[in-house]
Amino acid sequence: MRRDTAVHGAPIGLLGGTFDPVHHGHLRPAIELQERLGLAEMRLVPGHVPPHRRPPRADSEQRLRLLQYAVVGAPGLVVDARELRRGGYSYTVATLYELRAELGSRPLCFVLGSDAFLGLASWYRWRDLETLAHLVVMRRPGHALRLGDELAEWTAARQVLDPAALRGCSSGLILFQETTPLDISASRIRRLIAQGRSARYLVPDLVWGCIAKEGLYGYPQI
Numbered sequence: 001m002r003r004d005t006a007v008h009g010a011p012i013g014l015l016g017g018t019f020d021p022v023h024h025g026h027l028r029p030a031i032e033l034q035e036r037l038g039l040a041e042m043r044l045v046p047g048h049v050p051p052h053r054r055p056p057r058a059d060s061e062q063r064l065r066l067l068q069y070a071v072v073g074a075p076g077l078v079v080d081a082r083e084l085r086r087g088g089y090s091y092t093v094a095t096l097y098e099l100r101a102e103l104g105s106r107p108l109c110f111v112l113g114s115d116a117f118l119g120l121a122s123w124y125r126w127r128d129l130e131t132l133a134h135l136v137v138m139r140r141p142g143h144a145l146r147l148g149d150e151l152a153e154w155t156a157a158r159q160v161l162d163p164a165a166l167r168g169c170s171s172g173l174i175l176f177q178e179t180t181p182l183d184i185s186a187s188r189i190r191r192l193i194a195q196g197r198s199a200r201y202l203v204p205d206l207v208w209g210c211i212a213k214e215g216l217y218g219y220p221q222i
């Protein structure tokens with residue numbers, strides 16, 4: 001934990017994901033947290049090969065393009081493609097080590113949905129994460145937060161209720177946050193498109209346009 005380190009600069013938020021494709025369920029909570037937590041920016045960090053799931057349907061360049069369309073006109077949201085450049089499995093701990101080396105003592109807030117948080121104890125070197133970043137957990141509709149004993153105990157020792165606490169140290173705290181509940185998932189979007197149905201308004205219009213233009217996820221090409 002780095003609770004005693006002097007910190008410099010406003011916190012930076014990191015929302016890691018497969019983003020296959022990015023959707024409003026990522027973007028609206030991301031911008032709410034960026035504003036509420038006073039983050040200098042919220043970086044969307046697409047993974048290359050996800051460690052804990054099947055490979056994405058769209059390739060890395062396609063998912064990156066969709067993300068770049070998604071953040072047009074949203075100055076608080078930034079795309080950070082380091083995991084795509086690094087290649088291989090996208091272990092969060094490796095990404096956070098890189099960022100910590102670049103950003104010194106600045107608070108880092110790794111944001112994840114409650115579904116991802118439930119699996120935290122299976123992540124690669126998960127106990128190192130607290131030495132590198134705070135964790136901010138957004139409640140995801142349809143995913144009750146029933147933690148196993150080990151994760152519940154670990155969480156209780158680190159949880160804070162006041163978002164301002166994250167600004168006072170570089171890493172090591174856990175904050176749960178309510179964001180606008182949007183029951184949207186990338187898998188549902190992929191399923192809709194594969195069935196020849198519309199996923200419009202679940203994603204930004206520019207993202208939908210790119211999916212259609214590039215024929216992603218089985219979108220019919222005329």
Ligand SMILES: Nc1ncnc2c1ncn2[C@@H]1O[C@H](COP(=O)(O)OP(=O)(O)OP(=O)(O)O)[C@@H](O)[C@H]1O
Pocket residue numbers: 016017018019020024025026029111112113114115116117138139140141182183184185186187188
């Ligand atoms: N609707 C949502 N509300 C809150 N958090 C979300 C939502 N959708 C995704 N997240 C969170 O965003 C991060 C990246 O999610 P990811 O890219 O895997 O999207 P997904 O919709 O969960 O994809 P899939 O359906 O393919 O599993 C994860 O931490 C996930 O919990």
Ligand SMILES: O=C(O)c1ccc[n+]([C@@H]2O[C@H](COP(=O)([O-])O)[C@@H](O)[C@H]2O)c1
Pocket residue numbers: 015016017018019045047050051052053090091092093112116122123124
């Ligand atoms: O580092 C790990 O072992 C690890 C295991 C599972 C998920 N993650 C990260 O958690 C984030 C959300 O994952 P996902 O599968 O919901 O897109 C994303 O940044 C993943 O790289 C990381």
